[in-house]
Amino acid sequence: MLSLQDIDCRDLPDFDQHERVIACRDPDTGLDALIALHDTTRGPALGGVRMHAYSDRGAAVTDVLRLAQGMSYKAALADLPLGGGKAVIIGAPAAPPAGAKSSTLLHAFGRAVHALNGAYLAGQDSGITVNDLVEIGTSTPHTVGTAARQAADGRSVSGDPSPSTARGVLVAIQSALDHRQGSSSLAGVRVAIQGLGAVGAKLAEALLDAGAVLTVADVRAAHLAPFQERTNVTIVDGATIHRSDVDVFAPCALGGVLNAKTIRQIKARVVAGAANNQLATAADADRLLQRGILYAPDYVANAGGLIQLYHVRAGKDGTAINASVDGIAATLRRIFIESDAESVSTARVADAHARTLLKQQHRSHSRVA
């Protein structure tokens, strides 16, 4: 039988006044999951469901706490009426017999999401496919990004957030170039993209269309294939792409790629990409600042997907979604200007803005209540 139990995380280093952290267990299906609601004063907590074979329970708790807080910050800076939350399912994401991911387990997780009455909206994250989300959605309507929806103009808008994430990263690169060199033109600009997956491949095509010259890397041959023998594309190794002699480095694969070692080796003057948690530690943002590398904070640059998920759910059309995604440029401009003025890293400026916005929301919420 499914059980939901709030767990006390107040003593953990990654606890940031999270509203709730709920352990969801169902011995019948093997479900062992955590749902964290960081802050729901702006609206329901929208965040992906991740499935991963964590080395221990503590690692899963740390992950869900950090990811949920990150979603609150992302939604606040994207000016969306959403809160931040995240879920992790503990277990190998392959289907049985090799892994734990059965339909019955996903249905049980859906019942756990449903029990939160819409406070948490479940999206897709690593280890969970759109089809898995559809399975989860058989137990609850509180899922996002499962299917195309009818927009206000009658056309259908895809549930896949990656096109908007790629658009947002493109806008972020342009905003950073504009700030750094007074022009957002991409003609002849050299960009290194690490990872040509759902986002990276779309970003690469958009950059080539705009006249950029690309250096790309991916660990999967199938993802490199469309870029082989293309004009203005050089393929390099994924482990060393950050060292490329380029103007912009766009991490679109893994977290932690900006660390004490790689930052010393980066030649690009701008870092802007889609990957979550690009900074290995908070101090790495200071290292980038010291080296004069302009960093577009990841959760600001990659907010396009979240913006799309929200607007599709609200029935907005593609034009409205694109306009909202393009707003990432102005948000970054404010962050860059403040970072210069205060000599504080862009990441610290972005975090401070997010915290201020959440505090303001709390104050107006308590006035209304």
Ligand code: NAD
């Ligand atoms: P994806 O899995 O489709 O693509 C990731 C790509 O990176 C794959 O092609 C993979 O082979 C490649 N890769 C893995 N390790 C690599 C390495 N060492 N060197 C080079 N390439 C490597 O994922 P995605 O949806 O394109 O997302 C990319 C990143 O952006 C992820 O960190 C994701 O969390 C983040 N993100 C994605 C979205 C979205 O809308 N999909 C939104 C926000 C953030």
